[in-house]
Amino acid sequence: MPQGTLLYAQSGGVTAVINATAAAVIETARARKVKVLAARNGILGALREELIDTSKESAAAIRALGHTPGGAFGSCRLKLKSLEADRARYERLLAVLQAHDVRWFLYNGGNDSADTALKVSRLAAEFGYPLTCVGVPKTVDNDLAVTDCCPGFGSAAKYTAVSVREAALDVAAMAETSTKVFVYEAMGRHAGWLAAAAGLAGDGPDAAPHLILFPERPFDEADFFAKVKATVERVGYCVVVASEGIQTADGRFVADAGGGKDSFGHTQLGGVASHLAGRVKDALGYKVHWTLPDYLQRSARHLASKTDVDQARAVGKAAVELALKGRNAVMPAIVRTSQAPYRWKIEPVALDKVANHEKKMPAGFVRKDGYGITAAARRYLEPLIRGEAPPPYGRDGLPKYVTLKNVAVKPKLPPYQD
Amino acid sequence: MPQGTLLYAQSGGVTAVINATAAAVIETARARKVKVLAARNGILGALREELIDTSKESAAAIRALGHTPGGAFGSCRLKLKSLEADRARYERLLAVLQAHDVRWFLYNGGNDSADTALKVSRLAAEFGYPLTCVGVPKTVDNDLAVTDCCPGFGSAAKYTAVSVREAALDVAAMAETSTKVFVYEAMGRHAGWLAAAAGLAGDGPDAAPHLILFPERPFDEADFFAKVKATVERVGYCVVVASEGIQTADGRFVADAGGGKDSFGHTQLGGVASHLAGRVKDALGYKVHWTLPDYLQRSARHLASKTDVDQARAVGKAAVELALKGRNAVMPAIVRTSQAPYRWKIEPVALDKVANHEKKMPAGFVRKDGYGITAAARRYLEPLIRGEAPPPYGRDGLPKYVTLKNVAVKPKLPPYQD
Numbered sequence: 001m002p003q004g005t006l007l008y009a010q011s012g013g014v015t016a017v018i019n020a021t022a023a024a025v026i027e028t029a030r031a032r033k034v035k036v037l038a039a040r041n042g043i044l045g046a047l048r049e050e051l052i053d054t055s056k057e058s059a060a061a062i063r064a065l066g067h068t069p070g071g072a073f074g075s076c077r078l079k080l081k082s083l084e085a086d087r088a089r090y091e092r093l094l095a096v097l098q099a100h101d102v103r104w105f106l107y108n109g110g111n112d113s114a115d116t117a118l119k120v121s122r123l124a125a126e127f128g129y130p131l132t133c134v135g136v137p138k139t140v141d142n143d144l145a146v147t148d149c150c151p152g153f154g155s156a157a158k159y160t161a162v163s164v165r166e167a168a169l170d171v172a173a174m175a176e177t178s179t180k181v182f183v184y185e186a187m188g189r190h191a192g193w194l195a196a197a198a199g200l201a202g203d204g205p206d207a208a209p210h211l212i213l214f215p216e217r218p219f220d221e222a223d224f225f226a227k228v229k230a231t232v233e234r235v236g237y238c239v240v241v242a243s244e245g246i247q248t249a250d251g252r253f254v255a256d257a258g259g260g261k262d263s264f265g266h267t268q269l270g271g272v273a274s275h276l277a278g279r280v281k282d283a284l285g286y287k288v289h290w291t292l293p294d295y296l297q298r299s300a301r302h303l304a305s306k307t308d309v310d311q312a313r314a315v316g317k318a319a320v321e322l323a324l325k326g327r328n329a330v331m332p333a334i335v336r337t338s339q340a341p342y343r344w345k346i347e348p349v350a351l352d353k354v355a356n357h358e359k360k361m362p363a364g365f366v367r368k369d370g371y372g373i374t375a376a377a378r379r380y381l382e383p384l385i386r387g388e389a390p391p392p393y394g395r396d397g398l399p400k401y402v403t404l405k406n407v408a409v410k411p412k413l414p415p416y417q418d
Numbered sequence: 419m420p421q422g423t424l425l426y427a428q429s430g431g432v433t434a435v436i437n438a439t440a441a442a443v444i445e446t447a448r449a450r451k452v453k454v455l456a457a458r459n460g461i462l463g464a465l466r467e468e469l470i471d472t473s474k475e476s477a478a479a480i481r482a483l484g485h486t487p488g489g490a491f492g493s494c495r496l497k498l499k500s501l502e503a504d505r506a507r508y509e510r511l512l513a514v515l516q517a518h519d520v521r522w523f524l525y526n527g528g529n530d531s532a533d534t535a536l537k538v539s540r541l542a543a544e545f546g547y548p549l550t551c552v553g554v555p556k557t558v559d560n561d562l563a564v565t566d567c568c569p570g571f572g573s574a575a576k577y578t579a580v581s582v583r584e585a586a587l588d589v590a591a592m593a594e595t596s597t598k599v600f601v602y603e604a605m606g607r608h609a610g611w612l613a614a615a616a617g618l619a620g621d622g623p624d625a626a627p628h629l630i631l632f633p634e635r636p637f638d639e640a641d642f643f644a645k646v647k648a649t650v651e652r653v654g655y656c657v658v659v660a661s662e663g664i665q666t667a668d669g670r671f672v673a674d675a676g677g678g679k680d681s682f683g684h685t686q687l688g689g690v691a692s693h694l695a696g697r698v699k700d701a702l703g704y705k706v707h708w709t710l711p712d713y714l715q716r717s718a719r720h721l722a723s724k725t726d727v728d729q730a731r732a733v734g735k736a737a738v739e740l741a742l743k744g745r746n747a748v749m750p751a752i753v754r755t756s757q758a759p760y761r762w763k764i765e766p767v768a769l770d771k772v773a774n775h776e777k778k779m780p781a782g783f784v785r786k787d788g789y790g791i792t793a794a795a796r797r798y799l800e801p802l803i804r805g806e807a808p809p810p811y812g813r814d815g816l817p818k819y820v821t822l823k824n825v826a827v828k829p830k831l832p833p834y835q836d
Contacts, residue, residue: 014591016584041594070587076595158815165816166434166717169488173432176459177494182713200816274692291712295600296581299588302721305815385815390808397576397723397803398583398618 002034002324004103008054009039009046010138011109011116014071015152016159016301017312018138021108022073023066024316025136026054030062032324037100037409042076043107043116047089047418049096049411056407064402066313067391069301072404079112083119090123092416098129099412104323108136108316110144114331115355121329135331135351136319138312140298142193145357146349147333149384151315152298154308157197158385159300160186160241163293165201168208168239171289175237181228181280183290184209185273187297188243191361192216194297195243197381199373208239210371213272215245216361217370219254224276225283227371232286242272302399306387311344318346342383420452420742422521426472427457427464428556429527429534432489433570434577434719435730436556439526440491441484442734443554444472448480450742455518455827460494461525461534465507465836467514467829474825482820484731485809487719490822497530501537508541510834516547517830522741526554526734528562532749533773539747553749553769554737556730558716560611563775564767565751567802569733570716572726575615576803577718578604578659581711583619586626586657589707593655599646599698601708602627603691605715606661609779610634612715613661615799617791626657628789631690633663634779635788637672642694643701645789650704660690720817724805729762736764760801 008025010018022038029036038052039045045052052073054062065072080086097105097120107117114135121133137144142153164184171182186194192214202208210231213219231238246254255272277290311334318332330348337343365377373381391399426443428436440456447454456470457463463470470491472480483490498504515523515538525535532553539551555562560571582602589600604612610632620626628649631637649656664672673690695708729752736750748766755761783795791799809817 010591014588044595068587069584071591073591074594075591077592078595161816162720163714163718165819166487166719167713169486169819170432170713170717173428173489173491173493174495176492177462177496200814271692274689289712290710291714292708292710293714294707294709295585295588296709296711296714299584300581301584302580307815382814386813387815388808388811390806393806395804396618396800397725397805398579401583401587 002032005035005037005101006104006106006320006323007037007039007046007097007100007102008106009042009108010071010073010075011042011107011113012075012077013140013298014075015138015140015298016069016155016304017151017309018108019068019070019072020066020309020312021136021138021151021316023062024313025106025320026062028317028320034324037102038073040406041074042078043080043093044076044078045074046093046096048416049413051100051409052406053409057404061402061404064400065404067301068401069299073406080116080119083123090119093120094123094127094129095413097131100409103131105131105133106136106319106323107133108138110139110141111354111356111358114351118329118351118355132323132326132328134319134323134327135354136315137331137333140187140194141191143191143359145354145359148336148344149311149334151308151312153193154305154311154384155300155303156187156194156298157381158305159297159303160194160197161200161385162303164198164209164239164241167291168201171237171239178287179237179289180232180286181238181240181288183240183242183273183277183288185271185290185292186241186243188215189245190215190358192243193361195241196361196365196373196377197385198241199377200381200385206235209241210235210238211240212372213240213242213246214366214370215243215247216366218249219246220249221279225280228280229284240276242276244272246272301391304389305385306389307384309389314346322348339379342386420450423453423455423519424522424524424738424741425455425457425464425515425518425520426524427460427526428489428491428493429460429525429531430493430495431558431716432493433556433558433716434487434573434722435569435727436526437486437488437490438484438727438730439554439556439569439734441480442731443524443738444480446735446738452742455520456491458824459492460496461498461511462494462496463492464511464514466834467831469518469827470824471827475822479820479822482818483822485719486819487717491824498534498537501541508537511538512541512545512547513831515549518827521549523549523551524554524737524741525551526556528557528559529772529774529776532769536747536769536773550741550744550746552737552741552745553772554733555749555751558605558612559609561609561777563772563777566754566762567729567752569726569730571611572723572729572802573718573721574605574612574716575799576723577715577721578612578615579618579803580721582616582627582657582659585709586619589655589657596705597655597707598650598704599656599658599706601658601660601691601695601706603689603708603710604659604661606633607663608633608776610661611779613659614779614783614791614795615803616659617795618799618803624653627659628653628656629658630790631658631660631664632784632788633661633665634781634784636667637664638667639697643698646698647702658694660694662690664690719809722807723803724807725802727807732764740766757797760804
């Protein structure tokens with residue numbers, strides 16, 4: 001039985017399946033008789049010494065955690081700076097880890113978290129403290145380097161494709177006398193991965209979504225209007241999917257054009273869909289509807305992709321195994337070993353290959369005209385939304401999600417002063 | 419074998435289950451060897467003599483129709499006026515019905531459609547044309563009179579409750595360092611039925627949604643801000659569900675305050691959630707996220723309520739049976755015969771009891787403080803979202819929705835001049 005404690009923490013925007021990773025971490029560690037603490041609200045809880053004793057949760061609760069969206073221990077958006085600039089914080093972190101005999105630190109997040117895990121491991125080495133740090137991938141943005149895809153993305157992608165397919169059927173029915181244009185806003189400030197996933201909703205020139213707007217391509221309003229008009233005239237209606245991060249050729253975010261202050265000086269929260277809908281209405285006179293799913297798209301565990309759930313669990317399990325083997329400063333990555341049939345495996349990659357890198361969507365994934373996805377994108381995306389993994393439902397018609405007890409561990413250090 | 423043709427048409431905003439009603443209509447009629455035509459785009463297709471021959475669709479296609487959202491034959495937002503004001507249109511309608519030997523007319527919609535069906539039946543009687551008109555209930559707004567609930571509402575209600583429960587878990591995880599307030603905008607311009615359904619997502623003072631804003635209660639911004647602040651301070655975050663139709667005490671729609679023109683003279687499409695989010699940010703300084711699900715909430719067949727699907731089918735079947743029995747100017751209504759266990763049956767009600775009436779939400783469904791639902795509301799709502807009825811999924815991870823062939827019947831009359 002390995003000596004010491006494993007600390008697990010969740011970071012950044014949560015997903016429909018990050019708790020599936022957490023469940024796999026806890027179950028794998030339990031099977032090896034390793035004690036697991038979880039930091040409350042990510043790295044912040046580690047700094048504040050707000051630690052949760054997961055041994056107080058029943059096996060049934062941890063099983064249920066596997067199908068519960070959100071981040072059960074809390075997450076945070078705190079980004080530590082460089083070792084030099086944030087040294088006091090890194091040293092406090094190390095002090096907390098030492099105080100609780102933490103020998104394995106698993107940080108479940110995106111680029112920033114990989115960077116934090118890497119820096120903690122370097123500091124531990126500098127102090128001669130035996131610590132194994134493992135990054136665990138997670139992000140709906142799908143922008144982590146090296147790994148073929150990121151747990152969380154597949155379920156958000158499935159939500160996007162299904163929602164666009166369903167809404168398009170609604171618009172098609174209404175178009176003759178009512179709504180002719182529908183705009184769906186997808187998450188993705190820097191890369192159009194989720195907008196691209198909407199392309200799975202249909203194939204062929206007349207199938208919705210008819211136009212996808214990617215942050216990878218400059219937004220040309222006049223050209224967009226022409227495309228919308230041509231689509232409405234040809235198909236009868238037009239379904240548009242816009243990535244929140246689209247920019248004009250001079251690098252301004254289109255979303256920002258829709259915001260600002262109203263005539264009372266009140267903040268107008270914009271967004272791309274709202275802005276585009278207003279512009280299309282003004283320019284083309286069509287009745288327009290639009291949606292901003294926001295958090296719904298990343299928390300919709302009821303519509304999770306089975307592939308995604310399986311991968312989320314697999315990285316959790318692998319992270320514990322790598323940690324217990326002493327594989328320091330690595331991240332379990334997903335490797336696509338076969339396209340047809342789709343097969344994947346988990347392999348460790350060095351954290352410094354992941355930290356602070358950002359995976360862009362390949363240029364070959366966007367159609368030449370800039371408004372749709374290519375066959376290559378379809379081949380990449382489709383397996384990621386494959387399979388259903390619905391949560392159990394109660395008699396009341398609602399998914400049975402768990403709320404953990406989250407019992408706090410008694411602090412051993414003086415309170416954290418930030 | 420009954421002589422003549424049955425005409426079916428879909429009207430108003432479509433739902434996740436109106437096609438389940440259509441499938442039941444066609445299957446019930448087929449079993450009785452009755453020919454079914456469908457009007458393209460509702461009553462408009464009947465006026466234009468754009469009729470679809472449903473006998474060209476396979477049994478498998480009609481079965482798949484039963485789990486496909488949207489309106490497969492197209493809907494419309496055309497409201498006919500009184501018999502006197504719109505007499506030419508009513509007479510054209512009757513001429514088309516006669517030309518195709520239509521003896522049974524089923525109109526699937528809300529209040530306006532019930533009214534139209536009633537007027538067509540009166541005109542037919544006046545002309546001595548033997549026609550049986552049956553209204554078939556449908557609306558996510560749940561505002562039809564007499565019937566205990568409306569097909570379409572239960573699935574939208576389930577979507578609302580599940581989405582709010584899921585998003586709330588996301589917000590809870592983010593709240594410590596990021597989003598503290600989340601605003602969900604529910605459909606319902608005149609009645610807060612869908613906003614009320616969000617209340618099923620949680621129970622108890624600290625469970626999300628923490629605040630529900632109903633059109634039935636005047637919106638008091640200062641009081642709302644105080645409630646948001648108190649909730650964030652007590653719970654750590656606050657999930658708000660706002661009905662699109664909320665109004666201030668002087669009767670102005672809050673949604674309109676968020677719209678208008680921006681400084682460039684461009685249309686700003688507002689909405690309640692966007693407006694409230696901006697105001698909360700300005701007044702309280704919290705980071706706010708918001709969602710406008712729009713059509714997603716009424717087309718989410720992937721999350722349909724089984725109760726709702728069963729009822730949508732039942733009204734379709736009953737409508738055909740009533741029509742073939744010559745029960746003119748009626749609508750099959752849903753009657754709740756038992757609360758625990760929940761039981762219901764279908765009974766015909768006279769269309770003039772339904773047409774142009776609007777069912778308000780009972781005052782006793784809104785909590786005394788105006789920000790939540792009562793136990794009575796829970797008892798009414800909960801059975802309506804009960805049960806799951808997922809569509810079949812393909813190997814590609816997407817629901818298998820059908821697109822009908824919609825083969826047009828050759829017109830027999832001169833083109834329609836409106």
